[in-house]
Amino acid sequence: MTKLxxxxxxxxxxxxxxxxxxGVKxxxxxxxxxxxKSAENLKRNPxxxxxxxxxxxxxxxxxxxINLYLAEKYGKNSLWPPEPAARADIYKWSFWAMTEVEPHLITLLRNRVMHPPEQRDEKAALAAIEALKAPLNVLESSLKGREYLLGKNFTIADLNVAAVMSWVPMMKLDMSSTPNVQAWLQKCLGREANKKVRGLK
Ligand SMILES: N[C@@H](CCC(=O)N[C@@H](CS)C(=O)NCC(=O)O)C(=O)O
Structure with a gap:
């Protein structure tokens, strides 16, 4: 039995x-x-x-x-390629998204969307946009001439990075200087599996 x-x-x-x-049930x-932070959930996740x-x-x-475990257990050759070097790329991109991108996006999200207007710090939002430029440029050049992060196929690396970046459209970030990222993100977020999830509770 699998529960999320x-x-x-x-x-x-x-x-x-x-x-x-x-396709996991x-x-x-x-x-x-x-x-x-309910007692029930703290038992599952301290x-x-x-x-x-x-x-x-x-x-x-x-x-x-969770996603790396799921890909390894259920992914076969598509989302989870067999070569250790390809898997290293998957770990690399997943950790990169969490450390180089997510903190800045969260700052931006809080100060442009989540906090009540009187608590928003526009200076922090602008600093986050500035800080995002370097990682977005890295992604832009890595996607040059390729469909997905590892090449021709969509892998769990694309899912993990695109999922972290799924807040970008909501924040209307100007992505005109990174057209490869823009096209790739649209393609990943437009996948049926992601669209289905956005309709869940
Ligand atoms: N690094 C963790 C972060 C998890 C996290 O902060 N989740 C938020 C929701 S997006 C949460 O549970 N917030 C409620 C709380 O911390 O009380 C992950 O990626 O799973």
């Missing part, structure tokens, strides 16, 4: 997208972020966060760890 805890309006969307993409328990995956008795937290 966490509303699709949280980082849980990443793992729901992976489950959908991999699962039960979705859409617990809200406001319930993430950090008091979602998502949490339960898969045949294995309990995993951290969205990227």
């Amino acid at each position: 805890y966490g509303t699709s309006r949280s980082r849980s969307a990443r793992s729901l997208w992976a489950l959908e993409e991999l 699962y039960e979705h328990l859409p617990i809200a972020t406001t319930e993430a 950090n008091g966060h979602v998502p949490v995956l339960e898969d045949d008795g294995v309990v995993i937290w951290e969205s990227m760890a």
